[in-house]
Amino acid sequence: MKTFTCAAILFDLDGVLVDSTRSVVRQWHRWAREKGLNPDEVSAVAHGVRTIEVVRRMAPHLDAEAEALALEQREAVDYDGVEVMPGAAELLQSIPEGKWCVVTSGMRMLALSRLQIGNLPVPKVMVSADEVTNGKPHPEPYLKGAQLLGMDPDECLVVEDAPAGIRSAHAGNMKAIGITSTYATKELEEADAVIHNLSQIKVSSDKEGKLVVKVD
Numbered sequence: 001m002k003t004f005t006c007a008a009i010l011f012d013l014d015g016v017l018v019d020s021t022r023s024v025v026r027q028w029h030r031w032a033r034e035k036g037l038n039p040d041e042v043s044a045v046a047h048g049v050r051t052i053e054v055v056r057r058m059a060p061h062l063d064a065e066a067e068a069l070a071l072e073q074r075e076a077v078d079y080d081g082v083e084v085m086p087g088a089a090e091l092l093q094s095i096p097e098g099k100w101c102v103v104t105s106g107m108r109m110l111a112l113s114r115l116q117i118g119n120l121p122v123p124k125v126m127v128s129a130d131e132v133t134n135g136k137p138h139p140e141p142y143l144k145g146a147q148l149l150g151m152d153p154d155e156c157l158v159v160e161d162a163p164a165g166i167r168s169a170h171a172g173n174m175k176a177i178g179i180t181s182t183y184a185t186k187e188l189e190e191a192d193a194v195i196h197n198l199s200q201i202k203v204s205s206d207k208e209g210k211l212v213v214k215v216d
Contacts, residue, residue: 002193004175004213005206007155009095010145013104015047015161015182016198017088018114022081027074028054031067035059047182048162050105050135072106076113084118085181087198092121094203099211101125103145103158105135105165125149137164139172146172157213159201166190177201177215 014020028046029039037058046054052068059067092100101123104111108128115122125148127141134140146153158169158176162183167190169176178191179198188194193215195201200216 002215004157004177004192004215006157006175006211006213007151008099008101008146008149008157009203009211009213010101010103010142010149010156010158010169010174012048012158012160012162012165013102013111013114014106015085016159016179017085017092017102017120018118019083019085019181020075020081020114021182023075023078026080027071027078030074031071032058035062048105048136048160048164050129051107052129053135069107072110075106076110079117082114082117084120085198087201088118089120091198091201091203095211096205098124098149101127101145101149103127103141105129105141136162137167137171139168142169142172142174146174157211159198160191161188163187163190 011017025043028043032039032042042058051071052064055064055067107130111128127145129135132140132144142158143153146156154173156174158174160166160176161179161181166176166178175192178188178194180196185194195215202214204212206212
């Protein structure tokens with residue numbers, strides 16, 4: 001068991017709180033076929049980073065902003081197979097309000113759709129792809145989340161499913177827990193702890209109001 005003491009927990013969304021893999025892969029494959037690209041090559045680089053950056057990488061000749069918006073609008077109404085991650089609702093309920101947030105590589109409208117589909121609470125603080133200049137693995141998204149929560153970055157703990165997100169957290173001087181929902185344990189070895197299910201995380205508060213996070 002590992003124990004972390006922190007002021008707040010910052011969650012990635014897709015692959016952490018919500019399982020949207022089938023929708024993501026389905027829409028990326030559809031987009032790739034429409035643009036004459038290899039669907040497997042596109043989906044292989046699409047996890048954990050902003051849609052606009054994937055478009056820029058795989059199809060630099062296209063209008064990345066327009067393509068990203070259209071693709072995420074499709075994802076927002078593609079509910080098939082989108083489910084709450086086991087243990088997500090219970091974990092969020094165990095954290096005091098104002099001490100957690102969502103930092104996602106999706107746009108805000110997509111993030112809200114995913115939370116609503118899963119009947120998960122919408123946090124007061126949420127950082128989305130369209131609200132930062134640099135996406136993960138750059139530290140900006142998680143640093144902005146800490147700032148909006150009013151917390152020092154080195155007192156924040158991140159929960160992530162992708163190597164890019166773990167690197168983003170570490171670049172912002174935060175600890176990171178990796179969950180093996182999208183990548184295998186070996187690919188998450190940079191994380192400070194690795195879990196297979198959110199039920200392995202237990203949160204309580206100490207006398208000073210700090211969060212005590214125990215990871216089985």
